[in-house]
Amino acid sequence: MRASTPKKASLHTLGCRLNQSETALIEDQLRAKGYDIVPFGERADVGIVNTCTVTREADAKSRQLVRSFVRKNPNASVAVIGCYAQMGAAAIRDIEGVDLIIGNQEKLNVVDYIENEKRETPLVIRDRIERDDFEIAFAGEQPIDRRANLKIQDGCDFMCSFCVIPFARGRARSRAMDNLFEEAESLVARGAKEIVLTGVNIGTYAYDGSDIVDVVDALDLIEGVARIRISSIEPTTIPETLFERMNDSNHTLAPYLHIPLQSGSDRVLAGMKRQYTAADYLDFARLAARHVPGIGLGTDIMVGFPGESDEEFNQTLQLFQESPLHYAHVFKYSEREGTASVRLSDQLSPEIAARRSAMLRKESAINRIKFYEQNAGRLVDVLFEQTENGYWTGYTGNYIRVAVASDAPLKNKLRAVTIEGTMGDLAYGQLLESSVAAPV
Ligand code: SF4
Structure with missing residues (x-):
């Protein structure tokens, strides 16, 4: 060198x-x-x-x-x-x-x-991607002052018709439990308060008889971990036993799920080769909201899938409005070589996709603020991340972005806050003296 x-x-x-x-x-x-x-x-x-x-x-x-x-x-x-x-x-x-x-x-x-x-x-x-479960060598010693992502899984076997990821990242495989636990311990020892579980399709985690619930239970035992968060997870792969952990004030699993919906039209969902109907999805989102009071629920929605009619798009919009989902990440369909949907005729114009995307984003902003307002008056724990113009912002367990006016050094600090209302696209609150074991 x-x-x-x-x-x-x-x-x-x-x-x-x-x-x-x-x-x-x-x-x-x-x-x-x-x-x-x-x-x-x-x-x-x-x-x-x-x-x-x-x-x-x-x-x-x-x-x-x-x-x-x-x-x-x-x-x-x-x-x-x-x-x-x-x-x-x-x-x-x-x-x-x-x-x-x-x-x-x-x-x-x-x-x-x-x-x-x-x-x-x-x-x-550009080697062939192996199918075996895996371990990762990690070498970190640096202090960490932010949420830390922990890779627990890779690849996907679902083969949704629009998605190139199974080709880019290979078949589903899981990281050895001991190995991921050791990295999580190292992340927490270096200062991480919140561990975010990541992978391509993490609900399919399966290693030596352990599933995703075993992963969150194991990580919960790490001394000093304040929160475990599940990132995006497929709706058909979520064990209901996770709800018990989210409701247990002694468990560090955050009451939050990001569950990709993609479309509220059964015809479009079938074309996408998704594994549920719109009604299945809505039932599941409502079940989660009923079982875990205050849960934060987010989703991904794709607009402009080939052949998506106005009516089908309106079904998506309606499902989102009727659901307990509090935000949506909106994506425009993009043709990817090698995927099954490339063969579908009736590709939509970019203008239609852009219009639909803008409509959904607007609804997402409305639902998000509604959710924030519903939380006004609650005492919550906020993990602070950044400061700007005299305000610190961070997230609650149920993924409300909260601002407080403070010039104290709050980076990577977990503090008790009373949510008072909203301010632009944020919630705002008052900092309490010390942190508490709050439900969200
Ligand atoms: S969209 Fe998600 S579940 Fe479907 S194939 Fe791609 S990575 Fe897998």
């Missing part, structure tokens, strides 16, 4: 929380090898872009970020890794200045491949 003192590395992550968790592992490896991690955009000896390929825009954004890094750092060693590296290696090869293209199987070993000599043509490592 070329001598350079101090060596600087710069990383950028596109896409999902799982990618973020993997970038964090790579950063720790780089630090262990003596690199300084600098913000993306600053001069660096090594640049790593952890890419996403979930939409065409994600592909374009991945290419654009790589190009901009190379322009600013023509002599740096440049690695493009992750989902777009797996699926779009040919297009990345054409970008001048790229040294390494590493797909998902080998991406966590990127540090072993990095050398600072520029290559004439990039080395492409």
Whole structure:
């Protein structure tokens, strides 16, 4: 490796929380090898872009970020890794200045491949993705002052017709329980208060007889962990026993679920090869709301799936309005090569998709504020993340973003707050003197 003192590395992550968790592992490896991690955009000896390929825009954004890094750092060693590296290696090869293209199987070993000599043509490592359960070597020692993502699973067997992820990340497989527990212990010992479980389809976690409930129960035993949060989870994979944990004030599982809906039309859901009907979904969301008072419920909705009629879109809108869901992340359908939905005729115009997306986003903002208002008067615990203009903001267990006026050092502190009302798209509240064991 070329001598350079101090060596600087710069990383950028596109896409999902799982990618973020993997970038964090790579950063720790780089630090262990003596690199300084600098913000993306600053001069660096090594640049790593952890890419996403979930939409065409994600592909374009991945290419654009790589190009901009190379322009600013023509002599740096440049690695493009992750989902777009797996699926779009040919297009990345054409970008001048790229040294390494590493797909998902080998991406966590990127540090072993990095050398600072520029290559004439990039080395492409795009191995077949293994089907076996896995362990991850982790090397972190740095203090952590934010929510920490913990990868517990990878891949997906569901094969939704629009989704490229089973091709980009392979079949469903789970991380060994001991190994994920050890990393969680290390994250908490380094300062993380909240652990967010991540994966592609985490409700399908299955390792040596253990399921996702066993994972949350095991992590709950870690001394010092304040919250465990389940990130996105498929509606058909959620065991109802999780509700008991969410209701148990001695258990650290947060009362929160993000459950992708995608569409409120049965015809569209069938075309997407989703595994439930609109009525099944609504029943489940209502069951969760009934069993866990105050639960935060979010969803993903896709608009503009081929052939989605006005009426079918209205069914989605109506389901969202009638449901206890408090927000929706809205995505426009994007044709992905190799997926089954590419063969469907009747692709919708971008204008229609954009109009539908705007309507749903508006409804999402309304539901979110309604949910925040329903929580006015409650005493909650907030894990603070950032400060701006004299206000600190952070999240409750049920995922309300709360602002308090304070100039105290609150970063990564869990504090008791009384929610008083809303302010723009936030809830606002008053900080209490000490933290309490609050229900949300
Ligand atoms: S459940 Fe469907 S949308 Fe989610 S990753 Fe698997 S195939 Fe893709």
